[in-house]
Amino acid sequence: MSEDPSGAGDGAPARPARRPNVKDVAALAGVSWKTVSNVVNGTAPVRDSTRERVQRAIDELGYRPNAAGRNLRQGRSRLLALAIPEIRLAYFADLAHAVILAAKAHGYTVLIDETFAEPGHEQVVAEGFRVDLLDGVIFSPQALADSDLVAAGGRLPMVMLGEATLPVDGGTAAADHVVIDNVASAREATEHLIASGRRRIGFLGVRATETNGTGVLRHAGYKAALEAHGLPVEAFPAPAYSRPGGAEVVGALLDRFTGPDALDGLVCANDFLAIGAMHVLRAAGLRVPDDVAVLGWDGTEDGIYSNPTLTTVAPDLSALAELAVDLVLARVGGSTATPQVHTVGHRLIVRESTV
Amino acid sequence: MSEDPSGAGDGAPARPARRPNVKDVAALAGVSWKTVSNVVNGTAPVRDSTRERVQRAIDELGYRPNAAGRNLRQGRSRLLALAIPEIRLAYFADLAHAVILAAKAHGYTVLIDETFAEPGHEQVVAEGFRVDLLDGVIFSPQALADSDLVAAGGRLPMVMLGEATLPVDGGTAAADHVVIDNVASAREATEHLIASGRRRIGFLGVRATETNGTGVLRHAGYKAALEAHGLPVEAFPAPAYSRPGGAEVVGALLDRFTGPDALDGLVCANDFLAIGAMHVLRAAGLRVPDDVAVLGWDGTEDGIYSNPTLTTVAPDLSALAELAVDLVLARVGGSTATPQVHTVGHRLIVRESTV
């Protein structure tokens, strides 16, 4: 009916055909558009009276500097990506939350890229995923081995989470890494089980394909603790660090929970494995923690509301996220410091599953 | 030591000082930059041999069209935002996952905005959050009432999830809405409890502040089912649709689960409330489902691995996400169709908690 092509309502001010730009503001304020820019960015001194006049024009038109123009001019987008296997996994949702907050504190916006742990997609990320759009990437790789990253020429500032992409020989890292002390935390967690009287403790979550990943390191700490007490070591691989993964492995392992050498403790490489494991154990008529003690990693909220509640190693996620954002933004700012491995804190939260 | 300011390694090709642009590609391929543009965008016909030559140059230089330049020229960023209360809540993580996939199918990238259900921040989103950067927004509001949205002039294509921002009087919606049939699904779920012999069924999750929100509609369906059977209605408010929220409410309500009129069923407005409720019920020595049947909404994976496993109403999330993306992109493309309310499917998944 109306001739207004914008389709906006009647009562409200009609949607302008074109978003206002600096020139519109300048025209309304009666100054040059550069002065408007100066007011917006504080680039050059502007007289108070002029500033007020410009500000009034900005408010009246609802002017917001166009991001594309600004990005083009400045060569920066103030956009970071967080590349993770899958946002549905609680740990990564927690991580994303922490990273979004940390980035916002620096005026940065975060966009989530799900890799689904596919080597192909992870390789794409490593090689400079959306280098046309992003200022930097925070990358939590899963399938990528240490050697892969070195091959990719660092086209885009990148920070790695976890040790997976570190050279096994201890050589120079290709990018900054942020990690928790997996060996120490695994030792702590295992010591906790031993202290509560467990003697036959299994480890769930070794991975054949990993050379330097989370699972390997946690397994190493677990092994060190048991060997220090002269106790037997028994490790099982997991296809995926997920609830179904944990359920599957433990399901195929149920006969190891009966007989004279029955397992009475299970160190799981993360909370999901532990919850999947507990689910199957319960279905098989085994009691947690009475028959088997179970613990995991990540400190996800699931462990607070699981039945029984779950003992877990919780990384200091906000510290991790802030550090990762600081490091990647330092590179964006031009830093060429030698990449390093940074360790953030963790703590063991003891709950019902290991009482 | 090296004079190379890029800081790149030695073996790998040094990071170029400047990212290649169309002119660099054109020079290498021996064609005009316009031809490169034509190859990249398919704007005009190009001979196969030429196309190949250009493609080789693109690959060799690792050329990727600069997003800022392209956005500026085309007036579109191919960026959508998904505004949700909090990514850590499993339902929203599932939703984000579905939206990311749906958007990717259209060449769009998604950026997550967490509103924390703060009215202030939700208002900002409604008024055209990052209109300078985004092509559109998919918005799952929590605190926003129906009237608020109308006031905001639609500066940015927006699709709303859920009924919260619909006018109560059934008037014209200010934007497209995508919903599930909350009344019908609540009736189904409640009928399921009645069919399994429950007679004293409570509802968890009404909200005083809502006029047209999810909780109100699910309560209406619940009420309709009970009244159809002449059974008593008993509803309780929840401070937040979270596990702690569910735990808190049920914790203060434990005496309603003993005595002659003891509740033997609990319809919870979402899975989180249900899991929090089950947690407290168990701690108080009550058995689910023996003493109390419990169910929720959202179909989150938590309900598969909870103890007991949880009966839930699962929305068809991929349909919901695809529809939302289609609708918002239609607006981006210039559609001025009258906003409508679109309903997607759901199904009741029966598990242990209501056997």
Place this chain on the structure above:
DNA sequence: CACACAACTTCTAACGTTGAATACAGTGAT
């Protein structure tokens, strides 16, 4: 040989922004 047509080039312009350089006015000193 004129003509149509395809493939490509050249040229112009514009998207909105901001750094660098420059112009301008007003003040105070010489």
Place this chain on the structure above:
DNA sequence: ATCACTGTATTCAACGTTAGAAGTTGTGTG
């Protein structure tokens, strides 16, 4: 009255891309 200086404000140019128009080849057709 001239000059230097300071505080403001302005003009210029460029970021990388693409749309459009007009011109230039080369090839094949009538």
